[in-house]
Amino acid sequence: MAPFTTIHRVFAEQAERRPGKALFELPDGRSVTYAETAETVRRIAARLLADGVTPGDRVAMQVEKSPEAVALYLATLRIGGVLLPLNTAYTAAETDYVIGDARPRVFVCSPERLPGHDHRGEGDELVVETLGVSGDGTLLGGGGGGPASGTLPGDGGHHSELHDAGPDDPASILYTSGTTGRPKGAVLTHGNLVSNCRALLDAWRYTADDRLIHALPIFHVHGLFVAVNMTLMAGASMYYLPGFDAGTVIDLLPEATVLMGVPTFYTRLLGEDRLTPESCASMRLFVSGSAPLLARDHQAFEARTGHAILERYGMTETGMNTTNPYDGGPRKPGTVGKPLPGVETRVTDRESGRALPDGETGIIEVRGPNVFAGYWQLPEKTASEFRADGFFVTGDLGHVDEDGYLSIVGRDKDLVISGGLNVYPKEIEQLLDVHPEVLESAVIGVPHPDFGETVVAVVVPAPGSAPRADALLDAVAGELARYKHPRAVRFVEALPRNVMGKVQKAELRRCYADLFVDAGAGSDAP
Template identity: 80%
Template sequence: IAAGASMHYLPKFDVDTVVDLLPRATVLMGVPTFYTRMVKHDRLTPATCASMRLFVSGSAPLLASDHEAFEARTGHAILERYGMTETGMNTTNPYEGGPRKPGTVGKPLPGTEIRVVDGETGRALPDGEVGSIEVRGPNVFSGYWQMPEKTASEFRADGFFITGDLGRIDEDGYLCIVGRGKDLVISGGYNIYPKEIEELLDAHPAVLESAVIGVPHPDFGETVVAVVVPAPDQEPTETELLEFIADDLARFKHPRAVRVVEELPRNVMGKVQKAELRKQYQDLFTGSNA
């Protein structure tokens, strides 16, 4: 608006329509699902993207494999960043002057502080360790409207906001988001991060996208279930997918069930609603169908 730019305003994301519009556009602000679907489109080429200046991804972590595949197909490295309703933008990969690293959301913006801590104690963790992401800066909101108890519970005494996200700082100071704390699966005492399994499943040629969740289990407390959307004209089987990922995962991380569905539930921002999936499959191992 400030620049006087025009916009192609679409009622919903349709991969054919978006690819058709790329030659007449310069910037695409997207969520990971956009890129997951675009990268498998046969008309996504460097020529199609010749007028594009910037592809941005946010709202949820983008799989490193999709980042790499998109760059290989188009010559464009997606600019991934990290923000929240409560904070605005926190971190970003560089627009220029540095690498856009697959699997990361970049470094803190000027004036913004990011730290990774033990969620229970608030103790800062060494780089490379996964923990709770916290942020402090002028971008952070002052609190929830007329909800003082919730506000108090989500701020540390030193002013850091507890985001609810899990991540780590890599060797270059880039933030890597592993997932939401509520999406962490604890099975038999082991922590399992869904993103690791999703990345392997999505690499299968018969898979369009996947979502990995934890559901109640009588022996392990929780166990892993994979919900998979097949690629067009494909019919992946549970056995095929489990064999495909088996060598790259510790045994305790293997999904105990795979469900193939037409689409994943999403909100208006395009984020997968894992709470809906957990509700749908909550009795898989404990109910009448166990």
């Protein structure tokens, strides 16, 4: 068996092997090579060491997408730190909770966010640094008012050593949440990241010859631990976009080979007249995940381009679990394929844990080297999510067809995935329920042609009240990231309940399932 290696060590080897090759191709025409990225990694590593980061310390990152942000990720791993990527849409309250729970040694934010966070560096426990989209800020020794600005230490401000991490050592903590709304940190190890990346490189035939269109955010699994890690380990190149713009992606298709996206990408591309077989002639793979892709969009895309989108299934706690085949079998619309090499999946009865036969719907469980180490400082919660034989209980509902393909039909909990991002209903309900004109609320996800799912709030007004939908939305907007905002509010006299008093959200979802069926891509509430 080959000795274990890490993402940061493989990247260092690629930078020596391909120093002049472009890793990042940027919208302004600039390229950033492997060697230039490696230099930035060494500089940031020196800075983090000067800030007091030691192996096992957390480094929180809430910055806009840039090549330097990827360098910060690699630098953190290089010195044995644990990366804590934070959604850039988080409000101050959401960020405060995560920082308070994970207790990072360093918090890196965008320069424009510093006024809201400069108080954090007043004690000795946390150092605040800044990093901008152009490499500006204190992290690379520039200005910006951070507490650690000044001359970088060490050999010209470079750190050349590579931390020798083992497969069980933590590499990152990604915060996810349950229906209680309490975020919890999923601890991903170096072994998790490497094993999953190697399986995907093989499954999708991803090599140094690939040119990826990267239009995803880099604060979650899909954008960072799938798209970026695969590119780094393969020695490939990325057209590195700040976000998704259909016209820009169409422009890049003739020069690229792979696009990794969420269903929203494909619904918007289908709205472009320039999406043709000719524009996709150099493309070999379109990947979709993070939310369900409607079968009709899968079929429409293949009809327009000749390419069948490859759907896969993953989650924060496991990385990627299953994939439709690259070759050797059909890519079935509405399915997420078969387990990756080394990964086991099964569908079980939610009460007994008994494995169910193919065709029956139950809870999806996963076991393999991709499955996370546990929730940060929550041993009891971690234990409750695993079976005695090591299978992780995902909470997703699915079934396996006669060909062994997995289909996801829903979620045991009421998680909403909108545009590839997780929305937890309880968090929104708690804010609505304290409004003086609201008696109670239920937040659900319903199908949306652009976002896969979107958020709807069903509200029972307080006696004698007649609240306006826009007033309720304004009242909660400041506490929630934009993607969590309900796109429609519906008022009812009472919420449906079972004999035990539990709100029947399935009934609400059925009632409002067609709310956005005729809405065009990008539409807001009707």
